[in-house]
Amino acid sequence: MPELPEVEVVRAGLDPYIAGRTIVAVQNFHPRAARRSAIGLHDAVGRRMLWMSRRGKYLWAPFAGRQHAFVMHLGMSGQLLIQQRTQPNPKHLRITVEFDDVDRQLRFVDQRTFGHLMIDELTDDGHGGAVPICVSHISRDLLDPVLDRTQVVARIRAKATGIKRVLLDQSVVSGIGNIYADEALWAARIHAETPATVLTSRQVAKLLEEAIAVMQRALAQGGTSFDELYVNVNGQSGYFSRSLNAYGQAGKPCPRCGSNIQRAKFMNRSSFYCPRCQKQARA
DNA sequence: CACAGCTCCTGAATGC
């Protein structure tokens, strides 16, 4: 499940390959893969990509002229692979993007089809940069140097809901998904259902610091992979799943206190937490 | 407007 570190690994892998390249062909094999693109993907033909940008879990490559960008989201199972053209098509190949490269092409592979590619207009990001319109409602992420962390702390504490819901709300702070939310909450010793309003500024600031720390450690290990669904642009998995303290650890001892990690249903998904370290505070 | 819940999808794992 690609979250910020995994998407950043993909961005960093793609950037040196696509920067300055002109698209010569786009083939779409599945309608859902471009479902949000008001502009047909074939409009990318003839355009030169400048670099790969990222905000939270969104990726985009501005086209020369900076009016439009090629936007990419991996969803749950999306992969962006740089592969030899002669390599057989992967099973869930959705889109190929070809450049003036006789050897390789960019392939978008996505088993569960939650991911998508689109062409979108760029708009001012308020700090001298540009962001696709479809990404403009997404807040800056925790690794963004322009992020105002004090402001994020205040916005989080103003939310009338549980803290984990807020962490997963990409319009408040982006890039965090179910895995890193559980890891950050475990590290900060906060229960997922704690109302955001009862947390102190210091607690929320600490929570964000833990989220940053865990995502940076994951990034250093190439991201978290449980299976073949998340891989870098060369098809390789990351190793951070070995370092998880809470997520997916139900029944195993908490690395801090030894209590068994619990699993709870939450928002149609799972939450993993230590019942001893993460007591639920009351409103 | 804010927040909660539904929905899209495939394939592995589990249940009877």
Add this chain to the structure above:
DNA sequence: TGCATTCAGGAGCTGT
């Protein structure tokens, strides 16, 4: 064995 159910979850959309 085989068919049905459950689970994984990002984020847009709908309903209250």
